Amino acid sequence: MAFWLFKSEPDAWSWEKQKAAGAKGTEWTGVRNYQARNNMRAMQIGDKGFFYHSNEGLDIVGIVEVCALAHHDSSTDDPRWECVDIRAVKDVPNPVSLKDVKASPKLAKMALVTSMRLSVQPVMPDEWVEVCRMGGLTPAPE
DNA sequence: GCCAACGTTGGC
DNA sequence: GCCAACGTTGGC
Numbered sequence: 166m167a168f169w170l171f172k173s174e175p176d177a178w179s180w181e182k183q184k185a186a187g188a189k190g191t192e193w194t195g196v197r198n199y200q201a202r203n204n205m206r207a208m209q210i211g212d213k214g215f216f217y218h219s220n221e222g223l224d225i226v227g228i229v230e231v232c233a234l235a236h237h238d239s240s241t242d243d244p245r246w247e248c249v250d251i252r253a254v255k256d257v258p259n260p261v262s263l264k265d266v267k268a269s270p271k272l273a274k275m276a277l278v279t280s281m282r283l284s285v286q287p288v289m290p291d292e293w294v295e296v297c298r299m300g301g302l303t304p305a306p307e
Numbered sequence: 308g309c310c311a312a313c314g315t316t317g318g319c
Numbered sequence: 320g321c322c323a324a325c326g327t328t329g330g331c
Contacts, residue, residue, distance in 0.1 A: 172328095172329090174328095174329085197327095219328080219329060219330085220328085220329060220330080223329090223330075263330080281328085281329070281330075282327085282328050282329070284328085
């Protein structure tokens, strides 16, 4: 079991839309970065992730789950790009802002801080627990 | 809307 | 294979 973080601009695809997509989930399309794609290739069914709003909001608002392994991204003909499917699991009761993450010494090494522009990131287990705690989710989903 | 960071492209 | 130019991301 591994943990991840998915970034999305709410204008393009918001947490509300992700929830509306229901248990079937949706393809996480549009990633055009090799590192982010490789992270998706490494994902297993049932892996959990944070849903982060970039540009607006700048906070972790939800928990998602991987429900399909990496496959071709249907939004492009280019065979290089792949994506997983994810579905909304639950809200984070108290969204955790980027400011909160930066202010926490325990989260200083989170990719959200150190690899600001990476759109699909790995999350370490201790970071997962800490962000869940800050967000009001105890115990942390796993 | 600006601009810094950084990934990608393409000429050599 | 290097590196300058360029495009995109994303915080502010």
